[in-house]
Amino acid sequence: MSTPVQAPAGQQPAESAGRRAIWLSIAALAMTIMLPAAGLVLAVFALVAGIRALPLLRNAGKPTGSAAGGIAVSTVALLLSAGATAMQLYLMDEHSAYQECMKGAGTVSSQGECYVQFRDAAEKKLPADVLELLGTTP
Known part of the structure; x- marks a missing residue:
């Protein structure tokens, strides 16, 4: 059994780890x-x-800014993607009905009706606070 090879003084792995994180x-x-679940x-x-x-x-004596920035940005991405994924799952039935409606919509006005039906269904399911936050209140 052989021992793993280590980089000299641990310089390169530490720097690349920070860049990888950001x-x-x-x-x-x-x-x-683009795709909240993948995000x-x-x-x-x-x-x-x-x-x-x-x-x-820290052990290599290098600045930790890239790792801290990576943690901050990934935390924001995690919160946004979790919220968007939860919203997609919550409105899955309404979105499926919207997609089916759009398949049969042959004109722009019928596509607009599909959107109105989707919006009305989402308004029934979502609280008024969320609708105000999204800016979709009438």
């Missing part, structure tokens, strides 16, 4: 905008990478 967190934030998973990975990078950077 890049993963930025990717998680971007994924949250949720990536934000968890970014948060773990940032937490693991902190002691590596």
